[in-house]
Amino acid sequence: MNKKVAGVVLAVFLASFFVFVFVQFHRDYSDRECGILLAFDDYNAISWADHFDLFDAYDVKATFFINSYTPTDFCFEAIDRGHEIGFHTASHTDVTELTEEELLDQVIYPIEAFRSQGIELTTFAYPYGSYTEELNERLLRYFKVLRGAYACEVVDREQMRGGFAESFSIDNGNYRSDWDYKRRINILLWELVHNKNSVVGLYSHAIGDGDWCVGEERLEYLFRRANEMGIRFYTYQELQ
Numbered sequence: 424m425n426k427k428v429a430g431v432v433l434a435v436f437l438a439s440f441f442v443f444v445f446v447q448f449h450r451d452y453s454d455r456e457c458g459i460l461l462a463f464d465d466y467n468a469i470s471w472a473d474h475f476d477l478f479d480a481y482d483v484k485a486t487f488f489i490n491s492y493t494p495t496d497f498c499f500e501a502i503d504r505g506h507e508i509g510f511h512t513a514s515h516t517d518v519t520e521l522t523e524e525e526l527l528d529q530v531i532y533p534i535e536a537f538r539s540q541g542i543e544l545t546t547f548a549y550p551y552g553s554y555t556e557e558l559n560e561r562l563l564r565y566f567k568v569l570r571g572a573y574a575c576e577v578v579d580r581e582q583m584r585g586g587f588a589e590s591f592s593i594d595n596g597n598y599r600s601d602w603d604y605k606r607r608i609n610i611l612l613w614e615l616v617h618n619k620n621s622v623v624g625l626y627s628h629a630i631g632d633g634d635w636c637v638g639e640e641r642l643e644y645l646f647r648r649a650n651e652m653g654i655r656f657y658t659y660q661e662l663q
């Protein structure tokens with residue numbers, strides 16, 4: 424085979440390869456019913472509410488794990504727009520260090536305060552991702568799902584119906600660059616779509632530029648890629 428023919432064969436091979444990769448990358452896997460449990464922690468109501476329209480543009484439902492003794496206007500607005508209000512203690516305390524009285528004040532009594540205003544708190548996120556097996560057992564009498572904060576775990580969605588669920592941060596501070604963020608998001612989305620009925624928990628705090636935020640463009644990148652691949656965004660309650 425002379426050099427010219429070899430060159431043409433190589434060009435055809437490379438072109439087919441790139442077409443294959445492109446098609447794979449944009450393939451819709453919506454029949455696989457995979458999903459992302461996207462959450463925002465602490466209390467950043469203004470930043471969150473400012474992005475409600477962005478969520479709507481990609482049909483994204485999120486869970487806001489808030490710190491408050493009673494429901495705020497933000498809670499009612501978020502629920503009206505299809506999101507979930509989860510709980511994260513009244514004033515962001517490490518629950519492994521609380522006395523019994525403090526635990527009642529920080530975690531248990533607020534459940535009734537929210538319920539009396541029509542909001543059922545059924546998902547709890549541990550501040551600092553800090554928990555014990557004893558606390559899991561105790562708090563599962565009050566909540567359906569307890570969320571941790573330190574592992575990226577793709578699990579079957581049935582596992583969200585009760586118990587402890589891990590979750591992974593998409594805060595800016597955890598990624599070296601936009602490229603690093605996008606690479607890791609794409610690897611994760613691929614893992615999701617190759618495991619039917621799988622879900623993964625992701626969380627951030629505010630939306631913006633700080634280390635404890637997720638950049639607006641990064642968030643929109645996640646929304647767009649997930650939409651392209653047919654991956655849905657669920658609230659925790661949707662899977663309980």
Ligand SMILES: [Zn+2]
Nearest residue numbers: 464465550551
């Ligand atoms: Zn927190």
